[in-house]
Amino acid sequence: MTSTTTRPGTTTGTPPGPDDPRSGAPLAWTRWRAERERALAEPHGWLTPVALRWLASRPSAVEGVPGTWWTDPAGHVHLLAQRADGLVLTGAADALDGAADFAVQEGGSQVVARFRPAGRTADDPRGEPAEVAVELVRRTGRDALRLRDAWAPARLGFDGVATFPYDASWVLDAPVRWYDEPQPVTVGAAQPRLVHHVTLVGEVDLVRGGTVTTLRLTGAPGGADAALLLTDEAPGTAPWRVLHVERPADAATTVRLDLNRLLNLPFAFSDHGTCPAPVAGNHVPYAVEAGERAPHRVDAGALDRAHAEAAR
Known part of the structure; x- marks a missing residue:
């Protein structure tokens, strides 16, 4: 104690x-x-999570992610996708056309795929990667997809x-x-x-x-x-x-x-972290005025307006 x-x-x-x-x-x-x-500030670092989607036990569409996903009681995650979905598995060169299965241990995570959202081209005028990384995470016996987008406002507006x-x-x-x-x-x-x-x-x-x-x-x-x-x-x-x-x-x-x-x-840095809390009682009863302060959360709307203004 x-x-x-x-x-x-x-x-x-x-x-x-x-x-x-x-x-x-x-x-x-x-x-x-x-x-x-x-x-x-890396393209798919901790400034880039934009969503955390918990998977269902039946084949389902997942908001913001191509393909059909589901999980089973054994902790395996299943995916069905067509080539037109544009979902590329990690380590592959071409989009998946068929099925794939994944599994991560409790508390673990793994980037399993990537895709380019509709409307984005590879030639981004800001020089930023256009793809979203799909990270599979398992927490408290449940599986989820965490999306890491290099165009996340927190990353594009990052100034330290x-x-x-x-x-x-x-x-x-x-x-x-x-x-x-x-x-x-x-x-x-x-x-x-x-x-x-x-x-x-x-x-x-x-x-x-x-x-x-x-x-x-x-x-x-x-x-x-x-x-x-x-x-x-x-x-x-x-x-x-x-x-x-x-x-x-x-x-x-x-x-x-x-x-x-x-x-x-x-x-x-985002609403999509699943980080562990301190052990009960690990509290310092005075101000530790050292280390990092709370990060500034970027206003996505203001950032989009600034980019639009800069492009004129």
């Missing part, structure tokens, strides 16, 4: 001196921020993610206790009626201004590192954020937490 205590006289996170390895951190952070924003200024006092060497065995736990999600099954791999003490807050770490994909999902009292931030934590190979009893690298999860 997360706990918070106060220890008078305890301080941490002091600015680094000239011999501290953190002294070069602002430049490294700036470069890391540039790479983060480059990745977000607002962040708090870099502050060396938010780089903390925190006591950590790694669990001998992972502990399974169920958490909520960014979408209603969904859950995620995650594993607890340890706990860390966040110490600042005399306050000690114990937070739990969850396993990250691949198993090498951990994730710290948390809520806090900072204004103008997403409901929760995540910090990726490097897990030392040895039995180290401290871990470096650079809270300047707190990130928004995909759900902060």
Whole structure:
């Protein structure tokens, strides 16, 4: 369970001196921020989801997606499409003319197809890819299609993610206790009626201004590192954020937490993310004014009007 205590006289996170390895951190952070924003702005990155369509158990048309789709109790997804639908499977060169089947594990996802919406040509005057990627996701025993459109307003209008200024006092060497065995736990999600099954791999003490807050770490994909999902009292931030934590190979009893690298999860950029929520109680009882702020949501109508004006 997360706990918070106060220890008078305890301080941490002091600015680094000239011999501290953190002294070069602002430049490294700036470069890391540039790479983060480059990745977000990729043609089918996390700025591009425009729809999340849950599949029925009978063959059905899916709004905004060519073909006929359905799922079965075994977790397999089935597709029927004609060549005229223009639906191209991942790895294929030509449009599907027939049937295809897919499956992803619980909590997983995979881009299975792509198509060009009606009215779009390959020669987009803005130089943007014209195709929509069809991502198959499985959450809480249900299958859905998430559409990633390179023409999404959030991507075309992207001008970076607002962040708090870099502050060396938010780089903390925190006591950590790694669990001998992972502990399974169920958490909520960014979408209603969904859950995620995650594993607890340890706990860390966040110490600042005399306050000690114990937070739990969850396993990250691949198993090498951990994730710290948390809520806090900072204004103008997403409901929760995540910090990726490097897990030392040895039995180290401290871990470096650079809270300047707190990130928004995909759900902060669109209404179509299914991200896991923090473990119950992973709340910092003060404002963590570090890392990413809540992203600006682009007005699709205003963006279309701006593009039309620019084309005149």
